[in-house]
Amino acid sequence: MDKAEIYRKLEDEARNRAAGERNPIANAANFAALMWEYLPDINWAGFYFRKGRWLVLGPFMGKPACTRLQVGLGVCGTAVAEGKTLVVPDVHQFAGHVACDAASNSELVVPLFKYSTIIGVIDIDSPSFGRFDEVDAxxxxxxxxxFMLRSDDVS
Known part of the structure; x- marks a missing residue:
């Protein structure tokens, strides 16, 4: 199955799972599990939700993770500070990278926007270098x- 087909099936399944459910934690849990199930060559997939100057761990799949990440630091914090998706082919070359799992070598972080405010991120790690590209992003x-359309506010 090609990458486009994988993502089409992932989003269709996520849409079905979120149908009629507005709780953001329930939806984040299912979305994380679906990313884990559908995406090859990843070792972590999940959410961090913004609480002031911190990103606090939300639902995820993978090894235990850092529970708090400071906005502006690491890949997740930088994605929030810059307000944009980050595709990092080699996390060891990213200034200030926060290593929650030493096995991770590449990372994709997507900010979650409510209007113009970032409420959190989707974070996906891979043990392979260069795993993510613009198609993934x-x-x-x-x-x-x-996720944002189908979920109430995260509080």
Whole structure:
């Protein structure tokens, strides 16, 4: 199955799982599980939600993770500070990278927007260098928009 087909099936399944459910934690849990199930060559997939100057761990699949990340630091914090998706082919070359899992070598972080405010991120790690590209970025941005449309405010 090609990458476009994988993402099409992932988003269709996420849409079905979120149908009629507005709880953001329930939806984030299912979205994380679906990313874990559908995406090859990843070792972590999940959410961090913004609480002031911090990103606090939300639902995820993978090894235990950092529970708090400071906005402006690391890949997740930088994505929030810059307000944009980050595709990092080699996290070891990213200034200030926060290593929650030493096995991670590349990362994709997508900010979650409510209007112009970032309320959190979707974070996906891979043990392979260069695992993520613009196709992945656009597909996970679309998944993030679906999450935001189907979920009430995270508090």
């Amino acid at each position: 656009k597909a996970i941005e679309s998944l993030g928009r679906l």
